[in-house]
Amino acid sequence: MPRKPRPEVDYSADPYSWDGLSGWKSYRTLRPFRGMYWDVRRRLPWYWTDVTDGFTYRTFAATVRIFFVNLLPALAFLLDMNRQTGGYFGVNEALLSSALAAFVFSIFSCQPLTVVGITGLISLFNYTIFDIAKAQGIRDLYPEFLAWCAIWAAITHWIAAISNWCDYMRFITDFSSNAFGMYVGTIYMIKGFEELFAQFYEGGRNWVGGYLSVVIALCYWFSVYGLELVGSTTFFTPTIRKVLSDYAYPIATIWWTGFSHIPGRITGAHLQRLTHTHAFYPTVDRPWLVPFWNLPVKWVFVALPIGILLTMLFYYDHNVSSLTAQAKQFPLRKPAGFHWDFFLLGITCFVAGIIGIPLPNGLVPQAPVHTDACTEYVDRLVKSKEKDYDEEPESVSNEGEWVGHNRKAIDATMVHEQRISHFIMCLGFVGLMTGPLLDVLHTMPRALFSGVFFVVGWGGIAGNGVTANLMYIFRERRFVDPGEPRLTVKKWRIAYYIFFQMFGVAASVAISQTIAAIGFPVIILSLIPLRWVILPRIFTEHELLVLDSPTADADVVLASMGGRPTLPEVRLAEEKRRQRGENGEEGATSSGSSGDVTGGGMRSRDGFKDEEEREIDEEKNRASAREGIESNLSTGHA
Secondary structure: OOOOOOOOOOHHHOOOOOOOOOHHHHOHHHOOOHHHHHHHHHHHHHHHHHHHOOOOHHHHHHHHHHHHHHHHHHHHHHHHHHHHOOOOOOHHHHHHHHHHHHHHHHHOOOOOOOOEEOOHHHHHHHHHHHHHHHHOOOHHHHHHHHHHHHHHHHHHHHHHHHOOHHHHHHHOEHHHHHHHHHHHHHHHHHHHHHHHHHHHHOOOOOHHHHHHHHHHHHHHHHHHHHHHHHOOOOOOOHHHHHHHHHOHHHHHHHHHHHHOOOOOOOHHHOOOEOOOOOOOOOOOOOOOOOOHHHOOHHHHHHHHHHHHHHHHHHHHHHHHHHHHHOOOOOOOOOOOOHHHHHHHHHHHHHHHHHHOOOOOEEOOOOHHHHHHHOEEEEEEEEEEEEEOOOOOHHHOOOOOOEEEEEEEEEEEEEEOOOOHHHHHHHHHHHHHOOHHHHHHHHOOEHHHHHHHHHHHHHHHHHOOHHHHHHHHHOOOHHHOOOOOHHHHOOHHHHHHHHHHHHHHHHHHHHHHOOOOHHHHHHHHHHHHHHHHHHHHHOOOHHHHHHHOOEOOOOHHHHHHHOOOOOOHHHHHHHHHHHHHOOOHHHHHHHHOOOOEEOOOOOEEOHHHOOHHHHHHHHHHHHHHHHHEOOOOOOOOOO
16 A cells, blocks of 8 residues: 655644734734644554654664653662652653653654653652651651642643743743753763762661772763764674664663673672562552542642742753754654643643652753654765865975775664654563562662763763864864864953853852752753843854854754744844844844745745855855764764
C-alpha cells in the first residue's frame, strides 16, 4: 500500500501571530487557549507519521541510548534526594516519575522528541523544601506540603499555557540558554563529587571502598566519553563507529557494574550499591496517594509562592529543553507546540504531586541527545589544498608547493521525528519496577552514578558556547582561521560579554548551596531582560550579532511562539540610522516592524536584514557548511 503523502506547510506564513493586531486582540492573556489550539491543529496532521517514522534502526538505537541517558541520571538524583530527605524518595519513585512523563509526552505531546524526567533542579527543590519544613517544625507534614506545592505549580502551569505566555520563549538567545546550560552542568559536577564523598563515610568509614569508588566513577566517565567520541573520528568503519557511539552508555554501565563484582579485593571493598525496594511500592510505608487534604490551611497558602517559583523554573527549564531538542543544527520538518506541552507538564505536576513522586520536567543536558540519536548523519570527504609559506607575502609565489588534504565532515541529513522511542522508554521504566529487575538495579555500585553526573555535567560544560568563547580568548591570533567572525570583535569585549554570563551562573550556583535555593529561578529568568534591555546598550550591534543568536531560528519552531522577534540591538541600530538619516527610506521601513507580512501570517526579518547582519549570517553559514556537524558530549553523534 503506498504511503500517504505527508503534508507540506510553509510555517513562515503560519496564522498564529500577534503582529498587526490592535486593541484587546493584541493582549495574549485576553485570548485564552489560542496558542494551545494552534499547537494541536498544527501538529495533528503529522500524528500518524510520528508513529510510522519510528520503525527504523535509528529509532531502536536512539531508544537504547536515551533510555540509559534518562535512567542513570534519574537514579543518581534519587540517591541525592534519598540522602537529603530522610529516605522519603527511593528507586520506585524515580522510575514511576520517569514512566509517567514518558507516557504522557509520548502519546499526547506536540513535541515528542523532548525528553522529560527527573532533573537535578527538582532534586534541589525537593530537599530544600524538606529543610524548610524541618526548620518550621512540620517535618511530618512534608509529603502533604510538597503535594500542595505541586498542586499550585500545576494551576500556574495551566494559567501560563492558557494565557499564551510561552510565546515569550522566542526571546531566548544563546546568551541565556548557554548560561543556564553551564549552570546545570556545574550542578551535575557538584553532585558527582558529593556522591563520591559520601562513599567514604556513609554506612561507616570505608577508605578502601571510597577510593575504589573514585576509580570506578572516573573510569566510567572516561569510557563513555571515549566511546561517544568514536563517532566523530575516522577509526574503524562507519558501522563500527555507529555501534560504539550508539551504545556507549550500556557498554560502559554493564562493564563497570561487572567489574565491581570481581571476587577478591574488589568485592572485599564493600562498595555501596543502589538501595533495594519492594516492587511497585513506595519507599516508605505509606499509600501512593498523599493525604494532601490533611494539611492545615495556613500551610496550603504558604505553599503557593513555592509553587509559583516551581512554575518559573519549569517555564524556563522545560521550554529551553524543548528549544535545544529542536535547535538549529537539526533538520526538523514537523512543527513544535510549546503551549500545549506546557499544559501537559501541569498535568504531570499535579499527578506526581498527589502521589508523592518527584515532579518531572524537561532535561536540559539530555534534551538534544534524543534528537541527535534520532538524526541520520553522513560522513563527507572534504578535499582541500594549501600552500605553506613564510610570513613574508613575496614568498607566496616563489616557494612551496600545493599540498592536498583529506578530512572528514559530518552532515545531518534527516531526523526521525517519532513517538516510539519515548513510549518504549515508558514501558522500560515500568518494567524496572518489577521484582527481578529491581534486583538487577541493586547490583549497580553507587560510584557508577557519580560517573554519570560527570558524563552529563561535563557534556553541558565542554560543549557550551561560554566555554567555546573562553577558549577562543586564549588562542593565539595568528593561528585563528581568517574567516572566524570573532576576529572582528576585540577579545576584551568577548571577555566582558562572558562576564555577564558567568555572573549569572555563579550567582545561581551560590544560592543553590543555601536554604534560599528555591529562589534561583528568579536569577535564571532575569538573564532574559538583561540580554534584551541592558546588553544592547553596552555592546554594539555587530558585537552581539557575532557573539549571540536566537536559540530557535527555524520557522517550524517559531510558529508555535508567534513568529520571529526583532533582536533589540538590530532595532536600536535601525532607529539610530533612521535618526541620522543614513539609511534613508529603507531604515525608516525596517525600524518600525519585524519584517514583511507573508500571507497575513508570521513575520520574517529576512527581507529587512541590514548588510552587516546578512554578512555575519552568511559567514556563519559558510563556516557551518565547511565543518559539517561538530561533535561534542551534549550532541555527540554516531
